[in-house]
Amino acid sequence: MTAPGRRRPAHVLANAPFRRLWTAMSVCSLGDWLNILALTALAGNLMRDDYRVQSLAIGGVFVAKMLPAILLGPLAGVFADRFDRRLTMFAADLARFAIVLSIPFVHSYQWVIIATVLVECINLFWVPAKDATVPNLVPKEQLESANQLNLLVTYGTAPIAAMLFAALSVVGDLATSTVPFLAGRDATGLALIVNACAYLVSAFLIFTLRGIPKRDGAISTPSVLKQVIEGWRYVGGHRMVRGLIIGMLGAFAAGGAVVGVAKIYVGALGGGDAAYGVVFGAVFVGMALGMFFGPRLLRQLSRRRLFGLSITVAGLVLVTIALVHNLPIVVMLTVVLGACAGIAWIIGYTLIGLEVEDGLRGRTFSFLQSTARVTLLLVVAVANPVAAIFGVHVLELGEFAYQFDGSNLVLVIGGVLATAVGILALRHMDDRKGVPFTADLLAAVRGERLGTERAEHVPGLFVAFEGGEGSGKTTQARLTAIWLRDQGYDVVQTREPGSTKVGMRLRAILLDAAERGLSARAEALLYAADRAEHVEKVIRPALYRGALVVTDRYVDSSLAYQGAGRALDPADVSKINAWATGGLVPHLTVLIDTPPQVGLTRLGGAADRIEAEPLEFHERVRKEFRALAAAAPERYLVVDGTQPPEVLTRQIQDRIHEILPDPVPRESEDATGTMPAIRD
Numbered sequence: 001m002t003a004p005g006r007r008r009p010a011h012v013l014a015n016a017p018f019r020r021l022w023t024a025m026s027v028c029s030l031g032d033w034l035n036i037l038a039l040t041a042l043a044g045n046l047m048r049d050d051y052r053v054q055s056l057a058i059g060g061v062f063v064a065k066m067l068p069a070i071l072l073g074p075l076a077g078v079f080a081d082r083f084d085r086r087l088t089m090f091a092a093d094l095a096r097f098a099i100v101l102s103i104p105f106v107h108s109y110q111w112v113i114i115a116t117v118l119v120e121c122i123n124l125f126w127v128p129a130k131d132a133t134v135p136n137l138v139p140k141e142q143l144e145s146a147n148q149l150n151l152l153v154t155y156g157t158a159p160i161a162a163m164l165f166a167a168l169s170v171v172g173d174l175a176t177s178t179v180p181f182l183a184g185r186d187a188t189g190l191a192l193i194v195n196a197c198a199y200l201v202s203a204f205l206i207f208t209l210r211g212i213p214k215r216d217g218a219i220s221t222p223s224v225l226k227q228v229i230e231g232w233r234y235v236g237g238h239r240m241v242r243g244l245i246i247g248m249l250g251a252f253a254a255g256g257a258v259v260g261v262a263k264i265y266v267g268a269l270g271g272g273d274a275a276y277g278v279v280f281g282a283v284f285v286g287m288a289l290g291m292f293f294g295p296r297l298l299r300q301l302s303r304r305r306l307f308g309l310s311i312t313v314a315g316l317v318l319v320t321i322a323l324v325h326n327l328p329i330v331v332m333l334t335v336v337l338g339a340c341a342g343i344a345w346i347i348g349y350t351l352i353g354l355e356v357e358d359g360l361r362g363r364t365f366s367f368l369q370s371t372a373r374v375t376l377l378l379v380v381a382v383a384n385p386v387a388a389i390f391g392v393h394v395l396e397l398g399e400f401a402y403q404f405d406g407s408n409l410v411l412v413i414g415g416v417l418a419t420a421v422g423i424l425a426l427r428h429m430d431d432r433k434g435v436p437f438t439a440d441l442l443a444a445v446r447g448e449r450l451g452t453e454r455a456e457h458v459p460g461l462f463v464a465f466e467g468g469e470g471s472g473k474t475t476q477a478r479l480t481a482i483w484l485r486d487q488g489y490d491v492v493q494t495r496e497p498g499s500t501k502v503g504m505r506l507r508a509i510l511l512d513a514a515e516r517g518l519s520a521r522a523e524a525l526l527y528a529a530d531r532a533e534h535v536e537k538v539i540r541p542a543l544y545r546g547a548l549v550v551t552d553r554y555v556d557s558s559l560a561y562q563g564a565g566r567a568l569d570p571a572d573v574s575k576i577n578a579w580a581t582g583g584l585v586p587h588l589t590v591l592i593d594t595p596p597q598v599g600l601t602r603l604g605g606a607a608d609r610i611e612a613e614p615l616e617f618h619e620r621v622r623k624e625f626r627a628l629a630a631a632a633p634e635r636y637l638v639v640d641g642t643q644p645p646e647v648l649t650r651q652i653q654d655r656i657h658e659i660l661p662d663p664v665p666r667e668s669e670d671a672t673g674t675m676p677a678i679r680d
């Protein structure tokens with residue numbers, strides 16, 4: 001079913017607060033890459049007498065860069081969740097500015113290492129605060145675009161920083177050799193000063209940024225340690241997040257294997273430093289392509305499936321890279337590898353933003369970042385010794401000789417690991433159980449969505465309101481219907497269960513608190529029976545005459561309550577409902593996302609049979625609603641139900657406005673003499 005008259009939403013960068021944050025991120029990212037290049041170069045220059053000492057000195061900078069994440073990562077996330085994120089970022093930027101600026105003036109290796117550790121500690125506060133802020137500034141349906149832009153500047157600034165560094169080094173060399181006052185100074189100082197200034201610019205941008213909600217810690221438990229443990233526990237205990245983290249870490253480990261042995265591998269293929277640079281650049285080009293085009297390529301495939309698929313393909317490509325001894329082909333495959341990694345990262349970040357609640361998002365991002373760095377450090381540290389121990393082996397097959405050395409082995413191991421992790425993530429997170437993967441993928445390649453959600457074209461517009469108990473659906477559905485009627489539309493406001501004669505009797509059975517022994521399957525079938533009647537007698541006729549149908553609950557309620565709540569197989573619940581509704585899917589589902597603790601306390605009177613279920617039941621229901629919305633963001637509007645009703649009404653009206661058809665021309669109204677109906 002296509003949404004009639006749907007208008008394109010404004011680009012995410014049209015959102016002024018997000019644009020400002022994004023600019024700050026871009027400047028910081030450029031500064032960060034410049035920082036790596038300048039510090040490693042400076043460390044090498046300070047210890048240039050002995051080759052081994054010089055290598056160790058540069059290695060020391062890398063270790064100093066990674067160590068704080070291992071030790072302090074989760075703690076920093078707690079700050080992002082507890083304190084005013086704007087102030088955290090502002091203070092962090094000022095501190096980074098001062099520390100980096102001091103490095104060229106102190107000019108000692110010890111200070112390079114101490115300053116690196118300090119800057120990295122500060123980064124651990126800045127980054128989770130920023131990551132947790134993005135979903136506060138952009139609507140959920142634009143989160144994917146926002147994350148694409150964030151990742152673009154995170155990696156896209158690397159080649160720019162490399163060019164800038166080269167230019168600044170030339171200028172620095174010129175300055176130190178011509179200006180007497182600067183004689184004997186290190187040319188990298190100029191890059192560090194520019195790096196410091198980048199942080200200062202970011203501080204200014206963040207300071208002038210309004211609209212970041214304050215976190216005062218009131219919703220958190222008081223002990224910092226407890227919060228850290230809770231964050232770690234949350235990641236392990238949340239099936240979907242666990243799958244995501246496993247997948248993203250697997251992709252990181254595979255990437256680490258490449259970084260670790262790329263230099264010797266390219267050398268073995270006969271390439272020099274330039275070829276090494278080309279392979280390095282190919283990863284970034286691929287990542288950029290993957291982030292921008294990947295999610296758009298298979299729009300009909302569930303995001304979770306695409307996530308697992310991209311990691312699995314990345315693993316297989318890596319194994320191929322290891323076995324193909326041809327540099328041009330390796331470069332092309334590296335672009336594909338980078339693209340798969342880019343898709344996995346953008347989807348992973350977006351899913352975390354959508355499915356992890358605000359109070360824990362900072363910790364989840366922080367946990368991911370710190371564990372990703374540990375993984376990278378371990379893999380990079382282990383890759384070269386493993387390659388060296390394995391050595392070079394040549395397989396002689398008659399005339400044909402095939403070389404397989406340590407770098408090939410490391411890449412094969414990395415590839416196999418990524419493939420296994422991709423498959424594991426797919427199994428952990430699959431939200432389309434019962435729909436065969438290959439058929440689903442082939443359908444997505446053809447631009448179709450397989451299974452229950454095949455499009456049915458109807459002239460009207462179908463909007464469903466979903467959410468837990470007391471979330472505010474009835475209030476908002478009613479206000480929406482009034483608003484639409486005021487504009488002259490033919491509106492049918494309805495609800496489930498109980499909008500038909502039979503439905504009313506079914507509702508009485510389903511919600512009667514005395515009906516304790518009803519089996520879960522019978523319950524699911526009764527709700528489906530009510531829905532079949534509802535669709536046939538009320539919804540479909542209204543849609544076919546061109547009306548707007550606003551329903552309070554629909555299929556998602558069964559998937560959430562009977563599927564997740566009663567732990568029935570989601571594929572079964574989906575199937576019986578597809579049959580009951582004839583595959584009719586709303587153009588838009590508004591999910592009013594309200595924590596059950598809040599919603600249940602809003603209800604008055606005696607609890608009905610479902611309301612009387614324990615809190616864990618309602619929490620499972622909420623999680624499932626959110627997961628359904630995250631799997632098809634283009635068909636959902638998710639609003640935070642703890643906001644005041646009038647704020648929700650505005651958000652809902654803005655979204656529905658986008659899909660409303662153009663008003664019926666006056667001449668048709670004159671001709672029919674009726675209220676305007678919706679036309680396609």
Ligand SMILES: Nc1ncnc2c1ncn2[C@@H]1O[C@H](COP(=O)(O)OP(=O)(O)OP(=O)(O)O)[C@@H](O)[C@H]1O
Binds near residue numbers: 471472645
């Ligand atoms: N955003 C809101 N903030 C605070 N209270 C609200 C909000 N929206 C609705 N309420 C109040 O909460 C109660 C439940 O609202 P409503 O009936 O709209 O919820 P519901 O989701 O339809 O509930 P249920 O389906 O469980 O009956 C009502 O008293 C309503 O006035």
Ligand SMILES: Cc1cn([C@H]2C[C@H](O)[C@@H](COP(=O)(O)O)O2)c(=O)[nH]c1=O
Binds near residue numbers: 511553554555561562
């Ligand atoms: C449609 C549908 C509903 N339910 C549950 C959810 C609620 O507890 C009640 C309906 O009550 P409301 O006040 O009218 O929202 O029924 C369900 O479990 N499964 C469904 O498919």
